[in-house]
Amino acid sequence: MDKLISDLKTQIIAQLNLQDTKPEDIGDDQPLFVEGLGLDSIDALELIVLLQQNYKIKLSNAEDGPKVFKTVKTMAEYITAYQAQNS
C-alpha cells in the first residue's frame, strides 16, 4: 500500500501539472479537494483519466467519486480492492 500511495502522489502531480508540489507535500489523509490540495472539478475528471490510464479502472458509478477521490489513501484503497476483486 505504501508503494501504491507513493506512486499515486507522483502520478497526481504529473497528471494535474502541480509543478510547485512535491510528493512529500501531499499527506496520505489530506483532502484532495477544496481545503486540502485545492483541486477542482476538472482535476476530478483528470483523476478519473489517471485511474483509467494507469490502473485500467473505469469508475462506473459517478456517485463513488467523492468517496474514492477523498484522499490519496482512499484512492489507493479503492485500487487495491478493485485489483483484488478482478485478479
Add this chain to the structure above:
Amino acid sequence: MPKQNYISAHCVITNNTVYKNGQALFQFTEKDLSSYLIAAYRHFDGQYPKFFKMDNLSRTGWLACEVLLQDSFDKAAYKPEDIGIVLSNANSSLDTDIKYFETTKTMASPAQFVYTLPNIVIGEISIRHQFKGENAFFIFDQFDAAFIQQYVSNLLDNDILQCCICGWVDVLDDACNGSLFLIEREKSANSTIFTEENLNNIYQLQNG
C-alpha cells in the same frame, strides 16, 4: 468632440523577451515556449499555482496582464464591473485544439479540453483579478489597432467601462505574442493618448 482616453501602461511578450513600457525585463533563449513562460512566471514571482495548469495561450495572456498591472494599476479606484478586457489574435485556440485532438487518440484530456476556446484567457485573467466588466475576443489576420482603438473607445466613451485591458494574445507551436495595453480615461504621469497610431507604434516597436 470625441473624448480622450489614455494608454497608461503596456506589456509585450515576444518569443524571447518580456517588455514593460518599452523596457526589456526578462529574456530567455531556449525555444520551448512552456519553459519560457514558466521561467518568466517564476522571474516575476508569480504566486498562482493554477498557472501551471493553463495552456500556453492563457499563460501568455495571464503573464502579460500580470506584468502590465504590476505597479501601474490602482484596482481599488474601480468597481470590478467597470474593468473590461478586449483581446484578439490570429490563431484562436488552435495550439491547444491540436494538442487536445492528439489526446483523443488515446484518452481525451479534460484539462486540455477546457482551453479549446480562445476567450478562456479572458476568464483566467478575470478570475485572477476579479474583473467583471464587458469582455470580447476577436479573431483577425493580424493586430488591428484601428479596430481595437475604436471598439475600446466606444466602451469607455459610453460609460460601459471605466478602464480596459486590450490587445493581442496569440500562440501557435513555440511562437507567442502577448501585447497588452492598459487603457484608462484619466491621464497619468507616463501615459500616452489612446490612438491607433500609438497602439501600432508600441506594438511594432517590440514585435518588429
